[in-house]
Amino acid sequence: MVFYLFMLLLLLGSTLVFYSLSPYYAALGLMISSLFGCVVLTSLGLTFLALLLLLIYMGGMLVVFVYSSALSADRYPMVSNLGEVVLLFLLLSFWVLFIFEDFLESSTLFNLLSPLNDLSSLSVLYDYGGAYLLVGGLALLVVLIVALVVSYGSSLLALRSL
Amino acid sequence: MNRLVNAFLLTSLIAGTSLVIFSNHWFPIWLGLELSTLSIIPLLSYTSQSRSVEATLKYFLVQAFSAALLLNGAVLNLWISNSWDVNSITSPISYFIITAALIIKLGLAPCHFWFPDVLSGLPFLSTIIIACWQKIAPMFLLLSLSNLVSSEIIIVCSILSVLVGGWGGLNQISVRKILAYSSIGHLGWITCVAFFIPEVSYLLFLFYILNNTAILLICHNGSLYYLSSLSKSNVVPITAILFSIALLSLGGLPPLGGFINKVIPLIVFSLNGNNFIIPFFLIGSLISLFFYIRIVFNTSLTLFPQHSLNIVSFRTGNSSLSQPIISTLIPITIWGLLLLPIFFLFI
Numbered sequence: 001m002v003f004y005l006f007m008l009l010l011l012l013g014s015t016l017v018f019y020s021l022s023p024y025y026a027a028l029g030l031m032i033s034s035l036f037g038c039v040v041l042t043s044l045g046l047t048f049l050a051l052l053l054l055l056i057y058m059g060g061m062l063v064v065f066v067y068s069s070a071l072s073a074d075r076y077p078m079v080s081n082l083g084e085v086v087l088l089f090l091l092l093s094f095w096v097l098f099i100f101e102d103f104l105e106s107s108t109l110f111n112l113l114s115p116l117n118d119l120s121s122l123s124v125l126y127d128y129g130g131a132y133l134l135v136g137g138l139a140l141l142v143v144l145i146v147a148l149v150v151s152y153g154s155s156l157l158a159l160r161s162l
Numbered sequence: 163m164n165r166l167v168n169a170f171l172l173t174s175l176i177a178g179t180s181l182v183i184f185s186n187h188w189f190p191i192w193l194g195l196e197l198s199t200l201s202i203i204p205l206l207s208y209t210s211q212s213r214s215v216e217a218t219l220k221y222f223l224v225q226a227f228s229a230a231l232l233l234n235g236a237v238l239n240l241w242i243s244n245s246w247d248v249n250s251i252t253s254p255i256s257y258f259i260i261t262a263a264l265i266i267k268l269g270l271a272p273c274h275f276w277f278p279d280v281l282s283g284l285p286f287l288s289t290i291i292i293a294c295w296q297k298i299a300p301m302f303l304l305l306s307l308s309n310l311v312s313s314e315i316i317i318v319c320s321i322l323s324v325l326v327g328g329w330g331g332l333n334q335i336s337v338r339k340i341l342a343y344s345s346i347g348h349l350g351w352i353t354c355v356a357f358f359i360p361e362v363s364y365l366l367f368l369f370y371i372l373n374n375t376a377i378l379l380i381c382h383n384g385s386l387y388y389l390s391s392l393s394k395s396n397v398v399p400i401t402a403i404l405f406s407i408a409l410l411s412l413g414g415l416p417p418l419g420g421f422i423n424k425v426i427p428l429i430v431f432s433l434n435g436n437n438f439i440i441p442f443f444l445i446g447s448l449i450s451l452f453f454y455i456r457i458v459f460n461t462s463l464t465l466f467p468q469h470s471l472n473i474v475s476f477r478t479g480n481s482s483l484s485q486p487i488i489s490t491l492i493p494i495t496i497w498g499l500l501l502l503p504i505f506f507l508f509i
Contacts (some may be wrong), residue, residue: 139197142174149167149204
């Protein structure tokens with residue numbers, strides 16, 4: 001039952017991301033959803049993926065997102081529609097609850113709190129799945145070069161100061 | 163843009179599309195689609211003009227959304243069928259989500275709205291990449307899925323595409339928008355055969371790419387951005403004549419090569435006894451034939467009191483690097499009907 005509470009809070013975080021007026025609240029929603037995503041993954045036993053998500057998502061991507069929204073957001077932003085977000089979240093969760101009611105009342109098939117379920121398949125990534133690492137690394141190199149080319153150069157594109 | 167960066171991005175574009183074509187697992191397919199989308203963003207927006215940047219942004223948003231939808235469908239298929247394999251689509255819901263994502267990526271109706279917008283904001287060489295090369299990967303996926311599951315959604319979307327391609331191109335004066343709507347209509351003709359014999363669709367798609375590339379290269383050479391520039395442009399005289407013939411071939415008139423794109427689907431439909439959908443295709447292609455013939459008529463077949471066509475210039479065009487490519491592609495559009503017996507290996 002607590003498991004479904006964590007997933008509902010994940011949904012709250014996502015609703016906050018897409019429905020809030022100010023990008024800072026969207027970043028808060030990203031933080032909430034990644035945090036509770038980590039909790040969900042940990043309670044399924046996938047601890048390595050949870051730590052990976054926390055480090056890369058919150059430690060890397062979210063910092064970059066907050067800096068770029070601080071540089072590019074409105075000068076006088078509209079602050080918050082938190083009440084509407086919570087109302088939308090409640091509507092969505094009740095809607096899902098009424099569709100999947102019989103599924104939710106059945107016994108859960110998850111293997112809760114048994115550790116290290118993910119490391120056995122993660123090790124394949126470094127062994128037979130080495131090509132995935134290579135192609136993933138090349139794709140990230142392309143992303144880096146694309147980001148640099150798009151944001152390089154003229155004063156029209158440079159980051160402006162507040 | 164720096165030549166090394168240009169070469170790197172083109173290489174990764176080709177690598178992304180090849181990754182989609184050559185893999186059996188859904189994850190590299192998604193990776194290849196995202197890689198090809200991401201690597202053409204600088205190629206489309208290297209001139210910092212606001213039209214190109216806006217078109218690039220629209221293109222990126224549509225393609226990223228549909229790639230995420232594709233991954234979602236693949237993960238749903240993993241949940242239901244316990245397999246990441248492309249050849250094991252077992253449930254209709256995952257097939258539908260993946261097909262919807264591919265239809266958005268291709269620009270088939272009813273998800274075609276981004277396509278003329280994006281195409282009319284880009285210069286012609288970028289248009290060739292978007293309209294010809296970027297359709298290879300999603301079309302390949304759509305046809306290989308049609309090998310496994312035959313679903314009527316493809317026929318419905320292709321009928322809508324042909325009708326939209328016809329009616330959408332009627333009141334346009336921008337050549338890029340006309341070619342965008344013609345591309346939507348042609349993709350409708352190509353994908354409808356996928357319901358019956360997907361191998362034939364591959365060949366029709368190849369023919370469509372060659373035809374479209376020839377016309378877009380000629381338009382790039384003469385900078386034919388609007389229909390009014392057909393009276394002021396400077397293409398080599400033989401290219402002017404061949405441009406008109408290639409446009410008629412795109413419309414599907416019989417002795418020219420573009421007729422293959424129309425006659426093979428009709429043969430496939432009538433051999434399978436599915437005569438009901440034929441009038442929809444004929445109506446759509448008749449309407450699109452009107453605006454091809456309007457262009458050819460007003461440039462080559464009428465003499466106005468003023469000079470309406472001043473297209474003769476005996477020097478070669480600006481980018482004469484594309485002249486040999488045009489010279490090899492145009493004969494395919496003119497004599498392509500001689501390739502008709504190849505299709506009877508499959509039917």
